[in-house]
Amino acid sequence: MATRLLKPAIARLSLVAFLLLPPAVNGAQDADDAFLEGWERYQHYTRDNFIKAIPHFERALELDPNYARAHAALAAVYIESWWNAWLIVDGGFRGSSEGARKHLKEAMQDPTPLALRVASLMHIIAGEYDGAMAEAQRAVDLDPNDPNGYEAMARVLIRVGRPAEALDFIKRAEKLDPQSRYLLRLGVAQFHLERYEETVATMLKYSKRHTDDFQPLLYLAAAYGYLGQKQNAESAFETYNKIRVSLDRYPATSAMDQVGIYYLKDGGGANKTVYIRGCLKPDSNCRQRLWRHLRKGLP
Known part of the structure; x- marks a missing residue:
């Protein structure tokens, strides 16, 4: 009973404040301990750690x-x-998307900035x-001391082509939680500001x-291309391809892999790196543009 009485108050705390809570009596924080075990895994942000995080979060819910x-x-x-196409559950990618919707529905019964960040991403996907943007703003308003809202807002602003505005939100997320994924958001914003x-x-x-995480490698390769560092660009694409294959994302013949294999091979040229950058613009329809261009350019 103590846990159920304590939990709603804890759930509204920022993660930073949550970590500073004193130990509870009579085992009241068992669920919190399970959550923190899972959260520690989650913050490593790898497929293996995601898999290891799930039982801890499930234990907290038990x-x-x-x-x-x-x-x-x-x-x-x-x-x-x-989003990363990491196969972590039975049912494949569909199982992951269904699991996300199921748990988000429950989380939104008592929304936290983390839940609203997830809701914001779901809107982006759609x-x-x-x-x-509305969900990201709700997260910021709900708890200005939680980094999730700022990270969500930065993500949306970059997505709609406003990277300069995203920088302030990225800085706030970093200040509140240096372990957040602010570096990825920062790198993407810098890329679209042409700060290669x-x-x-x-x-x-x-x-x-x-x-x-393979996502930064695409931006890294394109940035190298703009800087005229062809060998480094090829290396970044090679690493990207290896990660995708090892994580069962797509076979090595997918569209972006083809770009890595052919577009930066034996020359490349400014027009091709410009094209690659164009496909990384947040408002572009990348897949269709890639395939259309590949049909023209590949042997």
């Missing part, structure tokens, strides 16, 4: 089925594994950018921390 933050964390794990040397430095730093 102890307290109404634990909103644990539902939100599971929703985050599932939708972000789907192409509903007004909804994504900074993009390279940021994405290299991020990639060392998150070795399973």
Whole structure:
């Protein structure tokens, strides 16, 4: 009973404040301990750690089925594994998306900034950018001391072509939680602001921390291309391809892999790096543009 009485108050705390809570009596924080075990895994942001995080969040819900933050964390794990195409559950990618929707529905019964960040991402996936921005703003308003709202807002602003505005939100997220994925958001914003040397430095730093995340490698390769560093661009694409294959994302013949194999092979040229950058614009329809261009350019 103590856990159920304590939990709603805890669930509304920022993660920073949550970590500073004193130990509870009579085992009241067992569910919280399980959550923190899972959260520690989640923050490593690799497929293996996502897999290891799930049982801890599920254990927290066994102890307290109404634990909103644990539902939100599971929703985050599932939708972000789907976004990264990391196969982590039975049922494949569909299982991940269904799991995300299920747990987000429960989490939104008592919304936290984490739940609203997940909701914002779901809107982005659906192409509903007004909804994504609204959920991100709700997260910021709900708890200005929680980094999730600022990270969500930065993501949306970059997505709608406003990277300069995203920088302030990225800085706030970093200040509140240096372990957040602010470096990825920063690197993407720098890229779209055409600050390519900074993009390279940021994405290299991020990639060392998150070795399973292939996303920064595309921006890294394109930034190298703009800087005229063809060999480094090829290396970034090669690493990207290896990660995708090892994580069962797509076979090595997918569209962006073809770009890595052919477009930066034996020359490339400014027109091809410009094209690659164009495909990384947040408002572009990348897949169709890639295939259309590949049909013309590949042997």
